[in-house]
Amino acid sequence: MTDQETDAPGHIRTPPSDLDAEQCVLGGMLLSADAIGDVLDLPLAGNDFYKPAHETIFAAILDLHSRSEPADAVTVGALLAKSGDLNHIGGGPYLHTLINSVPTAANAGYYADIVKELAVLRRLGEAGTRIVQMSYVTDRSDAATVVDLAAAEIQAVTGDTRTDGVTTVADEAETFLEGLLDNTKPRNYLPTPYRDFRDAVPIEGGDMVVVAGDTGMGKSVVMVDFVRHAAIECRKRTLLVSIEMNADQLMQRMFAAEAKVPLHHLRGDVNIDDFEQKRLGKAAGRILDAPIDMIVDGTVTLGRIRSTLRRMQARHMLPELVVIDYLQILTPERETGNRTIDVGALSRGIKRIAMDFRIPVIVGAQLNRQLNGRTDKRPVLSDLRESGSIGQDANIVVLLYREDYYERESPRAGELELIVAKNRQGPLCNITIGFQGHYSRALDMAQT
Numbered sequence: 165m166t167d168q169e170t171d172a173p174g175h176i177r178t179p180p181s182d183l184d185a186e187q188c189v190l191g192g193m194l195l196s197a198d199a200i201g202d203v204l205d206l207p208l209a210g211n212d213f214y215k216p217a218h219e220t221i222f223a224a225i226l227d228l229h230s231r232s233e234p235a236d237a238v239t240v241g242a243l244l245a246k247s248g249d250l251n252h253i254g255g256g257p258y259l260h261t262l263i264n265s266v267p268t269a270a271n272a273g274y275y276a277d278i279v280k281e282l283a284v285l286r287r288l289g290e291a292g293t294r295i296v297q298m299s300y301v302t303d304r305s306d307a308a309t310v311v312d313l314a315a316a317e318i319q320a321v322t323g324d325t326r327t328d329g330v331t332t333v334a335d336e337a338e339t340f341l342e343g344l345l346d347n348t349k350p351r352n353y354l355p356t357p358y359r360d361f362r363d364a365v366p367i368e369g370g371d372m373v374v375v376a377g378d379t380g381m382g383k384s385v386v387m388v389d390f391v392r393h394a395a396i397e398c399r400k401r402t403l404l405v406s407i408e409m410n411a412d413q414l415m416q417r418m419f420a421a422e423a424k425v426p427l428h429h430l431r432g433d434v435n436i437d438d439f440e441q442k443r444l445g446k447a448a449g450r451i452l453d454a455p456i457d458m459i460v461d462g463t464v465t466l467g468r469i470r471s472t473l474r475r476m477q478a479r480h481m482l483p484e485l486v487v488i489d490y491l492q493i494l495t496p497e498r499e500t501g502n503r504t505i506d507v508g509a510l511s512r513g514i515k516r517i518a519m520d521f522r523i524p525v526i527v528g529a530q531l532n533r534q535l536n537g538r539t540d541k542r543p544v545l546s547d548l549r550e551s552g553s554i555g556q557d558a559n560i561v562v563l564l565y566r567e568d569y570y571e572r573e574s575p576r577a578g579e580l581e582l583i584v585a586k587n588r589q590g591p592l593c594n595i596t597i598g599f600q601g602h603y604s605r606a607l608d609m610a611q612t
């Protein structure tokens with residue numbers, strides 16, 4: 165549906181653009197604040213629109229959004245009427261045309277991609293025209309300079325000349341030394357539940373931590389432990405994204421772990437004794453009081469997690485930890501039909517969330533099947549190899565192993581090994597903790 169037609173010879177071609185896609189982006193943004201977030205994430209800029217009226221409407225939507233005001237046909241219409249732009253964009257009815265152009269706001273990011281790519285092609289064409297003009301220099305000794313200028317033109321097309329994100333070693337070294345010498349400003353490490361793990365594996369904002377294991381090895385148990393420790397013990401705001409378990413199952417596990425009441429007593433078909441009731445009451449006090457937000461949804465996408473974080477940030481309630489259970493069952497934004505590519509995109513998306521919001525993200529990952537064909541079932545980093553780029557994207561990889569999972573009579577029954585297979589800021593090591601599956605929790609050996 166692009167307007168990039170091959171016009172008759174001698175006629176000027178329409179520059180690359182897709183007005184339908186532009187309408188769908190704006191229609192989606194007028195329908196939902198989440199769509200605005202998805203479009204901004206790209207990021208799409210006003211001058212990426214080909215039609216000037218669309219750029220004006222886009223700016224009005226962003227103006228309202230930045231003031232945390234709703235941006236719909238009525239509010240945007242009022243704002244444009246006030247600035248005198250309403251007639252130029254086609255009047256109030258055009259805003260309704262935009263809304264009617266999309267069946268759902270969910271695809272705004274997809275259409276924004278199209279608009280962005282066409283804007284890049286347009287700029288490439290403009291840069292090409294300028295480069296052609298530059299090539300008509302009269303002095304051939306200017307050739308090297310013209311090549312440099314032409315290269316700069318091409319770089320500018322993709323925005324490579326932006327200076328944001330570029331820093332100097334001098335600046336960073338100064339900040340680093342200042343931080344090192346200023347003992348009054350301790351580094352903000354995430355408080356983690358198991359003592360030896362805490363000492364060996366420092367986790368900071370921006371880190372992606374992967375907790376991987378064979379099916380049923382205890383990934384959810386460990387991740388709920390991280391949530392309980394950060395939020396209940398240390399009062400750090402935490403966002404828990406549960407794709408696998410519903411809210412009821414999640415609560416059963418949290419209460420079992422916190423109250424030390426066997427999980428199967430909490431399924432509603434066993435009488436709970438007085439002693440357990442008392443412990444559940446105390447646990448309820450702690451859990452109700454904890455700063456834990458949850459997204460419990462089997463179809464959640466990373467776009468939705470980003471939008472949630474952005475809204476929390478706008479309310480100054482950005483969590484200090486995000487936990488996602490688990491990576492391979494997250495819904496990809498756009499399925500390519502190639503699992504490795506889709507999982508790779510999810511993994512990079514998680515890393516970007518951690519970096520953009522400067523918070524640690526702990527994510528569960530299922531190990532691939534090659535483990536089952538081996539005699540030694542202890543997992544190694546390469547067991548993640550075929551799972552997209554999880555191993556590369558992660559700052560820290562913790563592999564879970566319980567010998568009694570494979571050998572019921574193992575002398576190491578009740579032990580869970582945390583195999584730290586990647587640790588960018590610390591040593592690789594094996595940490596043994598106690599696994600209490602019936603309470604859905606793990607803990608330091610000394611406490612078992």
Ligand SMILES: Nc1ncnc2c1ncn2[C@@H]1O[C@H](COP(=O)(O)OP(=O)(O)OP(=O)(O)O)[C@@H](O)[C@H]1O
Pocket residue numbers: 377378379380381382383384385386408426427428530600601602603
């Ligand atoms: N009542 C119980 N008594 C003993 N162990 C239990 C009990 N309930 C669950 N478990 C143990 O806890 C494990 C579940 O752990 P968890 O759900 O965290 O694994 P997971 O790695 O997240 O699994 P999945 O791959 O299915 O997501 C089970 O494999 C089981 O060994």
